[in-house]
Amino acid sequence: MTTPPASGSVPAPAHEHPPVSPLRYFVVWGGLLALTLTTFGVSKRPMSGQAHLGAAIFIACVKVFLVACFFMHLWGSEGTNKLVFGVSFFFVATMLFFVLADVATRFTLSNSYIRPLPQVDQSILQQQRPLAPEAPAK
Amino acid sequence: MSSSASSPPATANSAPAISPGHYTFPEHHYLNNGKTVRSWLLTLDHKRIALLYLSVVLVSFLLGGIFAMVIRIELLTPGPTIIEALTYNRMFTLHGVVMIFLFMIPAIPAVFGNFFLPIMIGAKDVAFPRWNLVSFYLYLFGAILAVWGMVNGGTDTGWTFYTPYSTTTAQGVLPVLLGVFVIGFSSILTGLNFIVTVHTLRAPGITWFKLPLFIWAIYATAIIQVLATPVIGLVAMLLSAESAFGFGFFDPARGGDPVLFQHLFWFYSHPAVYIMVLPAMGVISETVAAYSRKNVFGYGMIAASSLGIAFVGFFAWGHHLFTSGQSAFDAGAFAVISMLVGVFTAIKVFNWVGTLYKGAIAFTAPFAYICGFLFFLVFGGMTGVALATVSLDIHWQDTYFVIAHFHFIMVGAVIMGFLAGLHYWFPKMFGRTYHEGWSLVAAALIVLGFNATFIPQFLLGNAGMPRRYYEYPERFQALNVASTAGASLLAFGFIIIAIYLGFALLYGPVAGPNPWGSRGYEWMTPSPPPTENFDVTPSYEHPPHDYTDDAVDDPGFAPARTT
Amino acid sequence: MEATSARVMTAEGYLAPPPTPHHYEGNPGAHKHAVRFGMWLFLATEILLFAGLFCGYFVFRADFPEAFDQAARHLSLALGTTNTFLLLTSSLTVALAHHNAEHGHNRNAFWLLVVSIAMGGGFLCIKAVEYTEKFREGALPGRFFSFSEITAPGGPMFYVVYFFATGLHALHVIVGMSLLTWVAVRCWHKEFSPTHYAPVENAGLYWHLVDLVWIFLYPLLYLV
Numbered sequence: 001m002t003t004p005p006a007s008g009s010v011p012a013p014a015h016e017h018p019p020v021s022p023l024r025y026f027v028v029w030g031g032l033l034a035l036t037l038t039t040f041g042v043s044k045r046p047m048s049g050q051a052h053l054g055a056a057i058f059i060a061c062v063k064v065f066l067v068a069c070f071f072m073h074l075w076g077s078e079g080t081n082k083l084v085f086g087v088s089f090f091f092v093a094t095m096l097f098f099v100l101a102d103v104a105t106r107f108t109l110s111n112s113y114i115r116p117l118p119q120v121d122q123s124i125l126q127q128q129r130p131l132a133p134e135a136p137a138k
Numbered sequence: 139m140s141s142s143a144s145s146p147p148a149t150a151n152s153a154p155a156i157s158p159g160h161y162t163f164p165e166h167h168y169l170n171n172g173k174t175v176r177s178w179l180l181t182l183d184h185k186r187i188a189l190l191y192l193s194v195v196l197v198s199f200l201l202g203g204i205f206a207m208v209i210r211i212e213l214l215t216p217g218p219t220i221i222e223a224l225t226y227n228r229m230f231t232l233h234g235v236v237m238i239f240l241f242m243i244p245a246i247p248a249v250f251g252n253f254f255l256p257i258m259i260g261a262k263d264v265a266f267p268r269w270n271l272v273s274f275y276l277y278l279f280g281a282i283l284a285v286w287g288m289v290n291g292g293t294d295t296g297w298t299f300y301t302p303y304s305t306t307t308a309q310g311v312l313p314v315l316l317g318v319f320v321i322g323f324s325s326i327l328t329g330l331n332f333i334v335t336v337h338t339l340r341a342p343g344i345t346w347f348k349l350p351l352f353i354w355a356i357y358a359t360a361i362i363q364v365l366a367t368p369v370i371g372l373v374a375m376l377l378s379a380e381s382a383f384g385f386g387f388f389d390p391a392r393g394g395d396p397v398l399f400q401h402l403f404w405f406y407s408h409p410a411v412y413i414m415v416l417p418a419m420g421v422i423s424e425t426v427a428a429y430s431r432k433n434v435f436g437y438g439m440i441a442a443s444s445l446g447i448a449f450v451g452f453f454a455w456g457h458h459l460f461t462s463g464q465s466a467f468d469a470g471a472f473a474v475i476s477m478l479v480g481v482f483t484a485i486k487v488f489n490w491v492g493t494l495y496k497g498a499i500a501f502t503a504p505f506a507y508i509c510g511f512l513f514f515l516v517f518g519g520m521t522g523v524a525l526a527t528v529s530l531d532i533h534w535q536d537t538y539f540v541i542a543h544f545h546f547i548m549v550g551a552v553i554m555g556f557l558a559g560l561h562y563w564f565p566k567m568f569g570r571t572y573h574e575g576w577s578l579v580a581a582a583l584i585v586l587g588f589n590a591t592f593i594p595q596f597l598l599g600n601a602g603m604p605r606r607y608y609e610y611p612e613r614f615q616a617l618n619v620a621s622t623a624g625a626s627l628l629a630f631g632f633i634i635i636a637i638y639l640g641f642a643l644l645y646g647p648v649a650g651p652n653p654w655g656s657r658g659y660e661w662m663t664p665s666p667p668p669t670e671n672f673d674v675t676p677s678y679e680h681p682p683h684d685y686t687d688d689a690v691d692d693p694g695f696a697p698a699r700t701t
Numbered sequence: 702m703e704a705t706s707a708r709v710m711t712a713e714g715y716l717a718p719p720p721t722p723h724h725y726e727g728n729p730g731a732h733k734h735a736v737r738f739g740m741w742l743f744l745a746t747e748i749l750l751f752a753g754l755f756c757g758y759f760v761f762r763a764d765f766p767e768a769f770d771q772a773a774r775h776l777s778l779a780l781g782t783t784n785t786f787l788l789l790t791s792s793l794t795v796a797l798a799h800h801n802a803e804h805g806h807n808r809n810a811f812w813l814l815v816v817s818i819a820m821g822g823g824f825l826c827i828k829a830v831e832y833t834e835k836f837r838e839g840a841l842p843g844r845f846f847s848f849s850e851i852t853a854p855g856g857p858m859f860y861v862v863y864f865f866a867t868g869l870h871a872l873h874v875i876v877g878m879s880l881l882t883w884v885a886v887r888c889w890h891k892e893f894s895p896t897h898y899a900p901v902e903n904a905g906l907y908w909h910l911v912d913l914v915w916i917f918l919y920p921l922l923y924l925v
Contacts, residue, residue: 002744022800029793036785040778043924049766056920071796072909073902078734080337081741088745089877091365091452092752098456098468099401103763105465106397239895250863262724265735331741337725338735368750376865385843387757392843398760402753416871451798 024136035063153647161650163569167666182267183669185567188253190274195249198240201285205233207629210591212621216612226608227294228309232558234297235288239321240281242552246417247363248277248328250559251356253567255332257660257671260341260678265334275329279319287313296606298407301388301399305380311379313372322367322374325413329363332356345677347441350659350682351434352445354441355420358448362409362416366452370406373399397463404455412451415547416444418484418555422511425562426490427683428656429505430497434683436489443482450478457518460528461535469528476526483519487512500654503577507558510585514550518543521596536606538598542592550588557584557635564639565653567664570646576638584632590624657684708882715805718897728732733884733899740903744910747873751914754869756920758862765855772851772859773923775840779829781923785915787827792912795881795905802893802901810893810901814885821878828871835860863922868916877911880904 039059043052069075074082168185172178178186208229210220221229256263264270287293291310295303304311336349336357340534349357377399379385386392390398421432427434434440458471464472490512499505521543525531534540565571594617598607605613610618652661662676680687706787708716713755725732762769818871839847884904887893893901 013875022797025793025796025800032789032792033786036782036789039920039924040782043920048679049770049925057917058923060917060920061821067792067909067916069911071792071912072906078738080469080738084738084741084745088748092748092755094403094453094743094757095405095752095756097371098453098471099398101471102397102401102459102465102468102765103395103760105467106463116800155768256724264724266739267722267724326743326746330746332737334739334744338731355798365749366744368746369753372750372753375869376757379865380843383843383845385865386857387843387861387865389843393761393765394861395760395764402756405753416845563737 024070028066031066032063035066036058163648163649164664164666164668166668167569167664168669169568171669174343177676178604180271180515182263182271183672184256184264184267185269185667185669186250187270187274188249188251189247189567191244191277194278195241195245198236198281199245200239201242202233202633203629204228205236209233210625212608213610213618214615214622216610216615218609223608224292224294227296227606228288230293230606231293232285232288235293235318236412236691237286238297238414239284239318242414242548243321243325244277244328244553245414245556246421246559247332247356247359247413248274250421250563251328251359251417254563254660255335255353255356256339257663257667258353258658258682259336259339260659260675261335261343262670262672264331265338266331269327271332273331274325275321276324276327280317280322280324282317283320284314284317286460287299287311287317288682289641293474296321298403299377300403301377301380301396303376305384305388312378315378318373319371325363326367329360329367330435332360333364336360341418341675341678344659347438348439348678348681351423351437351440351444352417352420352658353362354444355416355423358418358444359413360415361445362448362451366406366409366413369402370410373402373406376402381581385410397459400459400462400682401455402585404458405452406663408455408458409451410449411544412545414552416447418511418552418559419444421555421562422490423486423610424683425508425558426493427685428654428658429500429502430492431500431655431685432497433681433685434489435492435495436485437681439485439490443638445480446485447479448647450475450482456700457531458525460531467543473526473528477523480519480523480526483515485595487516487519502561502574503581504558504561506578506581506585507554509556509563510581510588512555513547514588518550521546534599538595538602538603538605541605542595542599545592545595550592554584557581560639562654562656563660564642565649566660566667567667568643568646569649569664571639571643571649571653572642572646576634579636580631580634583627583634587624587627587629587631591621591628592624594618594621594624625697626669656684703816708897711894713805713894715807715891715894718894729763735747735901740906742917744906747910751841751866751869754862754866755917755921760856761862765853765858767853768851768855769859771853771893772840772863773925775838775848776863776923777831777834778830778923784824784827785825785919787820788912788915791817791824792909794820795908798888799898799901799905802888802898803895807888807891807893811885811888814888818878818881818885821874821881824874825871828867832864835864861892866918866922870911870918873911873914876877876887877904877908880907905918 039056041054043057047055068085074085161500168183171183172181178190181187208221209226212221212226212229252264255261287310291313292310293311293314295311297309299315306331336353340349351661376387380387384392385585386394388394389394390396397580423434454472454476457476460469460473468683490508521539525540525543527532561572561577598617598621600616601614601617604609649665651664653665654661657680659676659678663672708719711717721729721732722725725735750920770925776836794813796816798817801807801810803814835841839845840848840851841851841857842861843857846860848856848860851859884900887900
């Protein structure tokens with residue numbers, strides 16, 4: 001006995017009619033190469049370290065968007081797939097945010113932009129961080 | 139639909155007892171469809187896979203319980219009692235790893251989720267039956283590897299594997315980590331399977347807001363399993379590499395950061411506790427309606443709060459790092475967010491109590507476990523909110539207060555939920571009922587034994603007794619002895635359960651399709667169900683847990699089979 | 702596993718599609734959606750797997766900015782960029798292979814997959830060259846570090862992140878190549894048709910994910 005298709009159980013398959021021409025893939029590929037060259041070029045320009053990082057990540061995100069949408073066919077795909085992809089990045093961002101916030105605000109080392117709280121022990125600034133030992137000391 | 143096999147009529151004022159055994163056992167069902175060992179070990183039937191999981195899960199529980207008893211017996215005296223210090227460390231490591239990874243994480247989802255998810259949504263199986271079987275064998279292999287690794291290597295780091303000890307100890311950690319990694323994959327595949335099943339295999343008529351509440355809980359759990367478990371996989375790899383090669387990822391002498399380990403470890407392990415508790419909450423949602431014969435109060439809020447707990451649970455991991463050197467900013471943020479989880483839990487508790495209110499209560503063993511669950515969830519949860527207060531946690535961290543808190547949730551809530559589900563669904567899974575009297579005796583022993591075991595531990599922790607300590611000052615002995623006595627009661631209760639359920643499996647009276655007169659969707663099929671789950675796919679006209687028209691027997695609950 | 706021997710060659714030149722599994726009977730659209738959705742969920746787990754490594758990268762970069770800067774300059778930009786080019790192009794060929802399989806052109810798909818696998822192999826070769834170079838220089842993680850050209854503290858940490866991230870990524874490249882090989886063999890047997898091409902799509906999705914991870918790794922390790 002066959003059951004009729006579930007009402008509202010499955011979104012209408014968005015994928016049943018594949019694009020006729022593969023040209024779009026070549027266009028996207030060209031875009032990706034152009035973006036890679038851009039990222040390379042930007043890295044050569046004199047900018048602050050933060051700006052380099054920001055630019056690199058931004059361009060990488062655009063490339064990821066292109067690959068995901070067109071090579072991985074997210075663009076015409078069911079909403080649940082897009083949700084899964086988006087949500088996973090959201091949680092990666094969460095992990096990064098809290099861990100980096102911890103490192104950034106933990107002590108006031110030279111790489112932190114937070115001014116020291118008066119009661120935080122500043123003697124740690126006096127300590128040297130040792131280089132890796134010459135011989136394996138394990 | 140024949141009327142000769144109808145469940146006993148139940149009105150709003152009468153509480154149904156377990157139906158007398160005047161039903162005939164169904165002729166063809168999933169248990170006798172294929173009797174070879176091969177048909178069990180290579181089955182693709184989600185119900186059989188659930189039973190495979192059940193057997194390994196119960197063995198794991200027994201193992202974990204034995205380790206717990208060894209710990210408690212050792213703690214009877216302030217000095218050495220029956221084992222030496224290093225063995226003690228190995229015992230609590232074994233207890234933690236076995237209980238968490240081998241029992242708690244798979245127990246309710248992999249057993250009851252596997253068994254009932256397809257039935258409750260009117261499907262014939264989960265989305266990917268072969269991956270379901272793979273998932274079981276990964277779990278089995280990982281479990282054997284982890285236990286062998288701990289026994290062989292003498293792992294003594296505790297289940298949390300904190301650096302630097304875990305990366306510098308001479309005791310072996312690599313096989314355990316590999317075992318945990320493999321079990322993680324099993325968990326991921328199960329979660330993936332369940333999510334896809336809920337999305338694509340719902341029968342016509344079951345919309346999202348007609349899903350039984352157990353399904354909402356399993357769905358939320360599956361989301362956590364898929365998103366959080368890969369991180370513990372990475373942690374296992376990083377720890378193994380550090381332990382084997384001294385890379386220095388977590389070693390400050392080489393520039394690494396031990397707190398980074400804790401961040402990554404708890405990013406999984408905190409959502410993991412919601413993997414453990416959400417399914418138990420789902421079981422309670424189901425049973426609370428069945429044993430008060432009332433519609434669930436606030437269905438939408440319970441469903442939403444399941445997702446809410448899953449979501450917020452991902453942002454709370456830093457409360458395990460309050461005393462580890464985390465920044466004050468992070469500590470504050472995590473403290474506030476951790477308290478938010480209490481809001482969603484409270485919503486559920488209010489709704490469950492609202493369901494019980496003015497219901498026709500049947501005081502059966504599952505109901506006793508519901509009572510235990512509510513009591514322990516409230517107290518365990520409130521102590522959780524207290525622990526989330528950073529200033530209080532400075533005092534309580536790494537004491538028995540924390541141990542008592544999480545055992546209130548993990549044993550008091552989750553295991554009560556597991557037992558409630560086991561007793562509620564035992565007739566459905568095996569077609570037989572168990573002895574009511576003994577079940578109540580065991581429930582009493584377990585609830586009372588639990589109190590006797592863990593309330594002293596709150597007091598111990600508050601008085602300052604640290605956790606994972608082999609020896610303690612004389613003044614803590616009385617409470618430790620009390621706790622061990624309680625643990626013995628608990629153990630006794632579990633043994634009694636094993637006996638009467640084992641007996642019922644073979645000799646119990648035939649249950650019939652719906653001994654509880656429950657309106658859950660899974661009761662609309664014979665007990666035990668046929669391999670294809672249904673003879674006739676039910677029409678789901680009523681919402682789940684719907685008791686509004688119980689003056690008349692709902693024919694949907696009297697299945698077609700009469701012999 | 703569908704046995705290809707049980708399936709009949711159709712007039713269009715590819716095998717008849719396998720029957721819908723019994724629990725999806727009457728709803729093949731739901732099954733197709735389920736297979737794709739399941740793959741995306743698996744990709745989400747892979748994304749979360751690499752997340753912790755990116756976490757480690759940013760933490761140690763924040764702790765040791767000068768060492769990271771110096772170490773990044775000592776990586777071969779030419780090799781890294783070539784690898785990027787290889788992976789991006791192999792993503793193109795995999796997408797084209799999927800496109801061909803969707804239309805039932807199994808032989809085209811086969812050759813495109815072969816090219817993709819070859820590019821993956823090329824990526825691994827270049828990685829091997831880079832690793833050998835690192836071993837020679839002593840630019841190794843943790844206690845094996847002895848690269849004198851990195852003078853700022855924290856040099857070993859860069860290489861811990863570098864080796865772990867690229868190593869885990871290379872492992873995924875190998876897995877991806879294996880999946881593509883398996884699918885390519887099935888293309889050779891003309892298994893795919895307009896109604897049955899999910900294995901190509903899923904193997905392709907995995908390969909694209911491998912590419913996605915590299916898209917982030919490349920600038921973080923080589924450029925900034």
